[in-house]
Amino acid sequence: MKISRRNFFILASTISASFLFGNKVEAVEGKYATLVDLTKCDGCKGESVPLCVKACRDYNANRFPNPEKPILPYWPRKTYEDWSDKRDKIDTLTPYNWIFVQKVNIQGKEIFIPRRCMHCDNPPCVRECPFGALTKQPEGNSVINDKICFGGAKCRDVCPWHIPQRQAGVGIYLQILPKYAGGGVMYKCDLCKDKIRKGEEPACVTACRSRSGKEGVFTFGIRDEIYALAYKKVREEGLFIYGDKQNGGTSTLYLSAVSFELISKALQDKKERFLMPVHVENKIISKFNPIGKIVLASGAISMIGATLAAFLSKKEKKEACEDEKD
Amino acid sequence: MKKIKRHSLIERIEHWSIAVSGIILLFTGLGCLPLYKRYYITEIPGFGWTADFYTVTLVHYVASIIFVSAVIFHIFYHGLRKEFGLLPRRGDIKNSFKVILAMIGIGKEPPSDKYLPEQRIAYVGIGLVVLTLTVTGIIKVLKNLEWIILSPQAESINTIIHTLTGFLFIFVLIFHVGVVLLFKSNWPLLKSMFTGYVDEEYAKHRHSLWYRKYKN
Ligand code: HEM
Ligand code: SF4
Ligand code: SF4
Ligand code: SF4
Numbered sequence: 001m002k003i004s005r006r007n008f009f010i011l012a013s014t015i016s017a018s019f020l021f022g023n024k025v026e027a028v029e030g031k032y033a034t035l036v037d038l039t040k041c042d043g044c045k046g047e048s049v050p051l052c053v054k055a056c057r058d059y060n061a062n063r064f065p066n067p068e069k070p071i072l073p074y075w076p077r078k079t080y081e082d083w084s085d086k087r088d089k090i091d092t093l094t095p096y097n098w099i100f101v102q103k104v105n106i107q108g109k110e111i112f113i114p115r116r117c118m119h120c121d122n123p124p125c126v127r128e129c130p131f132g133a134l135t136k137q138p139e140g141n142s143v144i145n146d147k148i149c150f151g152g153a154k155c156r157d158v159c160p161w162h163i164p165q166r167q168a169g170v171g172i173y174l175q176i177l178p179k180y181a182g183g184g185v186m187y188k189c190d191l192c193k194d195k196i197r198k199g200e201e202p203a204c205v206t207a208c209r210s211r212s213g214k215e216g217v218f219t220f221g222i223r224d225e226i227y228a229l230a231y232k233k234v235r236e237e238g239l240f241i242y243g244d245k246q247n248g249g250t251s252t253l254y255l256s257a258v259s260f261e262l263i264s265k266a267l268q269d270k271k272e273r274f275l276m277p278v279h280v281e282n283k284i285i286s287k288f289n290p291i292g293k294i295v296l297a298s299g300a301i302s303m304i305g306a307t308l309a310a311f312l313s314k315k316e317k318k319e320a321c322e323d324e325k326d
Numbered sequence: 327m328k329k330i331k332r333h334s335l336i337e338r339i340e341h342w343s344i345a346v347s348g349i350i351l352l353f354t355g356l357g358c359l360p361l362y363k364r365y366y367i368t369e370i371p372g373f374g375w376t377a378d379f380y381t382v383t384l385v386h387y388v389a390s391i392i393f394v395s396a397v398i399f400h401i402f403y404h405g406l407r408k409e410f411g412l413l414p415r416r417g418d419i420k421n422s423f424k425v426i427l428a429m430i431g432i433g434k435e436p437p438s439d440k441y442l443p444e445q446r447i448a449y450v451g452i453g454l455v456v457l458t459l460t461v462t463g464i465i466k467v468l469k470n471l472e473w474i475i476l477s478p479q480a481e482s483i484n485t486i487i488h489t490l491t492g493f494l495f496i497f498v499l500i501f502h503v504g505v506v507l508l509f510k511s512n513w514p515l516l517k518s519m520f521t522g523y524v525d526e527e528y529a530k531h532r533h534s535l536w537y538r539k540y541k542n
Contacts, residue, residue: 028472028475074364076364076365076366077364122470122472127469127470128358128379128383129485130358130359130360130485130489131485131486131489132481132482132483132484132485132486132489133482135478135479135481135482136478136481137478138478143478145482148482152359152360153360154358154359154360154379157360157379158379158380181361183360283380287380287384288380288383288384288387288467288470289470289471291384291387291388291391292387292467292468292470292471293471294391295387295391295464295467296464296467296468298391298394298395299395299398299464301395302394302395302396302398303398303399303402305399306398306399306400306402306403306406307402307406309336309403310402310403310404310405310406310407311406314407
């Protein structure tokens with residue numbers, strides 16, 4: 001990657017601007033949010049592929065990985081993650097399928113849950129990527145840069161839902177130490193970054209609404225309005241909500257007529273790859289940040305201590321010199 | 327034999343707290359990369375905790391309390407006391423070669439002040455790496471706290487600088503420890519980093535300029 005002089009200038013000025021203006025430079029949460037009303041999803045009965053899934057696959061088809069074969073295993077291990085022969089798989093998240101529809105049966109009722117990245121407010125995948133390959137955009141979405149992703153899959157480990165998916169045999173690691181470090185590129189939903197930047201809706205949202213004779217499952221819009229709408233429905237329709245508190249808040253709000261405790265348990269019982277735990281702690285906030293405050297405070301105390309110590313020792317020195325003169 | 331004070335208690339505490347916390351930061355920093363699981367480090371008895379990124383990073387954070395405090399103390403304490411003996415001077419590069427050649431037995435060392443020219447050059451190298459890690463690390467702490475909101479590019483660049491400088495830290499650490507341990511002529515300095523004193527003979531012989539000032 002090239003760090004141009006311009007980027008360096010952007011870095012320098014953003015850092016100083018951030019110090020000057022604090023949190024006002026950009027809203028923390030981002031501009032948009034999505035409401036996913038599960039009471040309206042029937043899993044696209046009668047369609048061979050759910051429309052949201054199909055729309056995502058079509059819209060993003062030219063961004064899917066095309067690995068070079070043969071693929072090297074992750075030395076010293078003998079394994080590697082390759083989904084390129086399973087491009088047609090639509091019932092789970094893969095590098096070629098960024099949204100899928102889960103099905104659970106609760107008290108005789110079928111519930112369909114479209115699953116994709118939640119686009120968290122303080123996303124661990126972004127904050128923890130050691131290569132800066134993930135970013136949180138002003139629109140609120142978290143985006144993987146496939147040109148710098150090394151494929152170590154740390155984002156998947158630190159994501160409470162383990163959303164990002166890895167494909168080996170593509171990416172920058174092939175140019176560096178392909179045998180010893182890196183493992184491909186991670187892929188996941190980026191909330192249709194190019195569309196939403198232009199003010200358009202994500203492809204899956206439009207596709208779902210286009211189904212004849214049905215209300216859309218998704219409502220995409222300005223975050224504050226979506227949150228307000230979701231809470232209104234919780235109040236007025238007695239629905240349960242998921243995503244507003246989990247992981248410290250996200251920009252994806254699920255609404256359901258059955259509680260998420262039950263949904264979570266049903267997914268667990270089915271041994272699903274992707275679960276929906278109800279209590280999701282954001283460990284950056286709960287574990288790191290208290291220590292982070294101590295780091296900053298001790299830095300400040302150390303500065304004051306050093307200043308005092310320097311002046312006291314100077315005074316001593318001076319007095320000692322004067323003593324000698326006497 | 328007469329002893330001469332070389333490292334004050336404060337300097338020794340600074341040195342060893344940066345050294346120890348730096349090594350912990352290096353180990354846990356590498357643990358923040360997705361490496362240890364792949365290379366079975368997490369399966370070594372006693373290293374199971376490295377399997378969880380949140381635990382490794384937490385230790386990284388804790389060690390950085392000491393590191394950051396010591397680095398800031400070092401800059402302010404010696405800066406305000408106007409102790410700039412470790413900053414490079416004119417002719418240091420040329421004289422460094424002479425010192426290094428003398429260490430391997432070629433030619434004679436030029437007369438030195440309290441610090442060898444090679445030490446002053448190394449100080450700048452180590453200092454820049456440590457300072458970069460400290461500044462980018464503090465920015466990481468601040469963005470995790472969301473006390474600063476960086477633009478996406480700025481956050482990326484800061485992260486990349488921290489990670490790459492972390493690798494540079496490995497090289498400066500090996501270089502620094504290597505130069506001290508490999509050359510017998512440096513051993514009195516190592517002893518002094520524990521005790522605070524060097525032999526008068528050593529100072530007279532190797533740091534003649536310093537020795538003369540000291541005697542006056
Ligand atoms: C000897 C000095 C240091 C070395 C070798 C080092 C190395 C590293 C490396 C290789 C990483 C992994 C890359 C990443 O996760 O972004 C990292 C992460 C990090 N370092 Fe350091 N570092 C050092 C000092 C510091 C200091 C002084 C601070 C704090 C003031 C700091 C704060 C952090 C933070 C906050 C992270 C990100 C952890 C995360 O959220 O995943 N580091 N460091
Ligand atoms: S397109 Fe809409 S109705 Fe169909 S599966 Fe997706 S969310 Fe459900
Ligand atoms: S759901 Fe996972 S991948 Fe998506 S933003 Fe949150 S932490 Fe990142
Ligand atoms: S928002 Fe875009 S990328 Fe994400 S699941 Fe929907 S169509 Fe796919």
